[in-house]
Amino acid sequence: MFKWKTISLSTLLLSVFMLSGCNIKVLNPQGPVAEDQFQLILWSLGFMLFIVLVVFSAFTIILVRYRDRPGHQNHDPEQEGNKWLELLWTVIPIIIIICLAVPTVRTIYALEDPPKQSKDQEPLTVRVVSSDWKWIFVYPEQGIETVNYLNIPADVPIKFRLTSAGSMSSLWIPSLGGQEYAMAGMMTQLILEADHPGTYVGKNANFNGKLFQKMKFNVHAMTREDFQAWAEKVKKNAPKLTKEQYLNILEPGVSAKKTFSSTHLSFVNHVKEPDFAVKHTEILPPH
């Protein structure tokens, strides 16, 4: 009795949790990339629920029908080398795997390119450098750089090119789509898009040390005009980024939000110099 109460209570809690999808960012997509991934999650979940339903129905039917009961003594449950049964439980799992794998692979490859509905838009490139424990964003076309916050135009695909100045991390903006790793000495790419202005949370999805949980930042999606105005204002008013200042930012630790009217690309490319931060900053004291 108690067990059933616990089970029904936890089922109820789980449904309430699932239904309040607004709080689960992944289930509340705010852009075409997140939307595609959401559809894939829905399909996989639905299909797997269907399998669970079929398996448990068959299980119940077999239990009831073939149980040992009066007047059923002649039933011989020995079953060996049945060609059709063997075929059945070999083919069904193959079909299940195909039904899950094909949409997954297709979606993942489709997301390598800008979303279809924005094909005519020129993507905006943002170079991302993760450093222990902050995010550095470079807008090469605008010639500006920010630390720990990201402004993007809505309805424009953003082509992130990621690398790391320190340990490996992973850029994740749940409302806009899945994550991508940032690694020293190499460059990875992620395309995301917001379909309307708003503020979203970005985070690091890969544990990389003691201040890992501080690697959260705000993503402000704004209209194209607002973004243009912001970039021009930064270019005009923000201070230039000096090499000394940049080395300071690379020091292990957290950083406040910063804005610069020039980029660090003029003195270092972390893709080509993966050990730049190790050589130029102080190593963390033992702790």
Ligand SMILES: [Cu+2]
């Ligand atoms: Cu790598």
